[in-house]
């Protein structure tokens with residue numbers, strides 16, 4: 163079974179009940195984190211994810227609200243005695259920044275620290291990210307304030323696809339990633355530069371022929387879930403969910 167579990171759903175400003183946006187893709191044998199904010203170990207416990215399956219992490223861009231949990235994840239895994247390696251996937255620039263962030267904590271001095279294997283995601287549409295027995299993941303540059311990628315994740319057992327916009331203005335790249343997808347996860351931060359409204363997310367889902375739309379990365383004080391639902395309904399005819407932390411969806 164392939165599940166996506168929302169570990170955080172807030173836009174850049176977290177709330178009492180929402181961490182910043184990140185999620186985990188959980189398959190039968192492998193799990194992949196997408197971004198790493200908040201308190202990742204605690205949220206993964208809440209999600210009841212078997213950490214032995216967590217073998218890869220994809221960073222979509224290097225804004226603080228998407229990456230600041232990375233050192234905390236590493237020390238937590240170290241404290242649990244984890245020795246299996248972790249594969250870190252990002253575009254070259256993001257990978258270099260993440261490695262600088264990690265290096266500040268001198269992990270080479272932590273006895274028995276797991277090995278991080280870096281993998282560069284080419285900065286082009288349809289870039290291959292990773293493939294294992296559960297998932298085949300590809301990326302495409304989207305339109306945010308800094309270089310950012312969106313993802314398409316194919317469940318290799320069913321052939322169904324999930325797409326994730328990451329942070330972006332409405333753009334053709336997300337429509338392509340979301341083509342006939344079973345599930346489109348789209349941000350709904352609002353009408354600010356580099357972001358999208360729920361109505362725009364709905365339009366992308368509709369044009370792409372996605373079956374379901376899940377909104378994330380939203381400011382619940384400014385636009386409560388009921389309002390986001392209503393906005394997205396103007397443009398999308400399929401089922402709409404507004405994600406809360408630890409919500410899970412299969413695809």
Ligand SMILES: [Zn+2]
Pocket residue numbers: 173174183225227228329379
């Ligand atoms: Zn963000």
